[in-house]
Amino acid sequence: MRVLALALVFLVISVLALAYQAWSEAGRQIIIYGDPRCPHCRNTYAYLSSLFGSDVTFCDISSNSSCQRCYENIARDFYEGYEAVPITLFVVDNTISGVVMGEISNYTVNSPSILDPLLAPNNSTTVKAYVIFNKKLLEVSNVTGASQQALLEKYDVFYSHGSTGPMVSVAVSGVDYLALIPSLVFLSLLDSVNPCELVTFFSLATTSISGKRRSYGPPILFILLIYIGYFLLGLGLYHFARVVNPLPLALVALAIGVYNTLRPSTPSSLEKLKCGWCERLGINVSSSVSYLTAVLLAIISVTVLLPCTAGPYAVFAAILKSVAPMLAIALLLLYNLIFVLPLIVILVVVKSAVRQKRLAKWLSSNSSVLNFLTGLALVLISLYVILTSL
Numbered sequence: 001m002r003v004l005a006l007a008l009v010f011l012v013i014s015v016l017a018l019a020y021q022a023w024s025e026a027g028r029q030i031i032i033y034g035d036p037r038c039p040h041c042r043n044t045y046a047y048l049s050s051l052f053g054s055d056v057t058f059c060d061i062s063s064n065s066s067c068q069r070c071y072e073n074i075a076r077d078f079y080e081g082y083e084a085v086p087i088t089l090f091v092v093d094n095t096i097s098g099v100v101m102g103e104i105s106n107y108t109v110n111s112p113s114i115l116d117p118l119l120a121p122n123n124s125t126t127v128k129a130y131v132i133f134n135k136k137l138l139e140v141s142n143v144t145g146a147s148q149q150a151l152l153e154k155y156d157v158f159y160s161h162g163s164t165g166p167m168v169s170v171a172v173s174g175v176d177y178l179a180l181i182p183s184l185v186f187l188s189l190l191d192s193v194n195p196c197e198l199v200t201f202f203s204l205a206t207t208s209i210s211g212k213r214r215s216y217g218p219p220i221l222f223i224l225l226i227y228i229g230y231f232l233l234g235l236g237l238y239h240f241a242r243v244v245n246p247l248p249l250a251l252v253a254l255a256i257g258v259y260n261t262l263r264p265s266t267p268s269s270l271e272k273l274k275c276g277w278c279e280r281l282g283i284n285v286s287s288s289v290s291y292l293t294a295v296l297l298a299i300i301s302v303t304v305l306l307p308c309t310a311g312p313y314a315v316f317a318a319i320l321k322s323v324a325p326m327l328a329i330a331l332l333l334l335y336n337l338i339f340v341l342p343l344i345v346i347l348v349v350v351k352s353a354v355r356q357k358r359l360a361k362w363l364s365s366n367s368s369v370l371n372f373l374t375g376l377a378l379v380l381i382s383l384y385v386i387l388t389s390l
Contacts, residue, residue, distance in 0.1 A: 027093045028119070030056045031156065033071040034086035037062070040103035041086040047105040048088070050321055051112055061085070074099060074155050077143050078129035090118040091156055095148045097122040099155075102132040110135045127151060183210055183319060184331060188338035190377055192313035197226075197305045201343050205350045216347075218294035223343045225295065227336050229302035233310070234332045237317035250318055253311035254382035261375035315381050 021206060029047055033043030033239065034060070048056045059067035075083045078099050088104060090097045098118040109115070114137055126144045130137040145151040205219040320328045 012345050018022065021383045024097065028055045029156075031059050031089045031091070032056065032086050033061055033067055033089070034073070034169050034251060036060055036288045043105040044086045044103050045106065046087060046321070046358045049117075050323065050325075051310045053323075053327065053375045070155055077155075078127075078141050080141075089119035089155060090117060091152070093121040094152065095122040096151050096155060097128045099127065099129045100132065100137065101129070106111040107137060122148065125151070126296060154308055180319065180323070180331065184316065184335050185338060187312040187316045187381070188335045189341075190340045191310065194306060195281065196308075199348065200301060200305065202327065202346055204294060204297060204351070205347050209350055210348075213217045217289055218342075219347050221291055222294040222298045222301075223347070225298035225305075226301060227340050229298065230306060230313075231325075231332055233302065233307070234313055234317060234335065235329070238320050238328050238332065241317045241321040248383050252317065254379060255316045256309060256311035257375045257377075258316075258384055259375065261372055261379060360376045 030052055032041065032045055032048065036042065036046070041058070044056050059071070061071045064386070071085075071087060073082070074087055074089065075081060079087075079101055085102055086101075086103065088100045090099070097120060100118070104115070109132065114135075117137070125147055126142050128139050129141045129143070131140050134137070145154070198350045202220065203333065204222055208218045209216050313335075315347060319330060355377065
């Protein structure tokens with residue numbers, strides 16, 4: 001219960017931090033003028049959304065006349081009438097800080113720091129225009145107006161007025177955050193099926209709870225460390241996915257899935273549900289379990305056992321690459337809460353000696369089936385991600 005309470009606290013803190021970030025950055029708007037059928041436009045939206053979240057809006061020039069009019073004004077004044085998509089307008093504190101033509105993504109820029117000049121308020125009436133060249137911003141022109149307000153009314157769709165009031169564009173290719181939840185639940189449950197780790201925890205829990213001196217501390221500490229350690233691993237995968245193409249992560253997940261599907265069954269190694277790592281380290285869990293034992297086994301699980309079946313985690317990180325950092329943290333915390341649920345179930349089940357035997361028999365007889373099914377599911381998911389990334 002303490003583990004659940006702590007995880008919920010982490011989740012609440014992340015959500016509050018996300019709300020604070022959204023409030024603190026309310027003065028920033030990033031408008032992408034483009035066509036949703038254009039891959040460069042989609043890449044720009046995905047990349048900027050991963051950095052700035054809901055501050056980014058996609059203005060569809062193919063279906064929104066207001067977006068089309070503003071796009072044409074920008075192309076004519078800043079780029080001598082040359083029309084190419086996307087064109088991205090940066091507005092900070094009701095001032096236009098710059099305009100960029102071309103794809104802005106991790107393929108075309110070295111790092112997000114390149115965008116720093118565009119993220120500060122522009123106190124002058126001159127707006128600079130850029131193109132992406134050699135992974136840097138190259139200034140090509142500038143426009144001077146009577147005031148920033150006049151420039152906003154001309155170039156920013158949010159200030160363009162029609163007969164019925166402000167014409168506000170709609171994000172037509174944004175991230176559907178609710179649609180992430182089914183993927184999160186499915187992948188986290190799939191990820192949680194690691195027979196070696198489950199056996200290790202089963203040995204730890206049964207010895208700690210079934211003895212004369214019952215102690216729930218070590219197994220609870222193990223679960224808490226798994227939660228924290230695996231969350232940090234997911235955070236690393238998320239940041240990796242943001243700076244590279246998600247294809248490598250999907251290929252890694254595919255390799256893990258193929259391995260788990262094709263590897264020969266080894267039921268004999270699980271027949272007695274022994275903790276193999278305990279024997280290698282000279283830890284006798286049959287007599288006693290200490291907090292140090294729980295720490296060592298948790299470290300081994302996070303660094304050795306869990307990465308072997310972390311394909312679903314890699315896929316989820318690839319899915320999260322277009323999500324704002326604070327929301328990604330909240331989703332990863334929820335992912336790991338579901339991920340440790342089987343451990344919590346085992347902890348509850350092993351309180352009964354009869355249930356212990358049933359669980360031990362079930363794990364021993366079904367471990368190969370679990371490996372095959374999780375591997376097959378991971379292969380299918382990985383192929384889907386690979387095909388959609390091409």
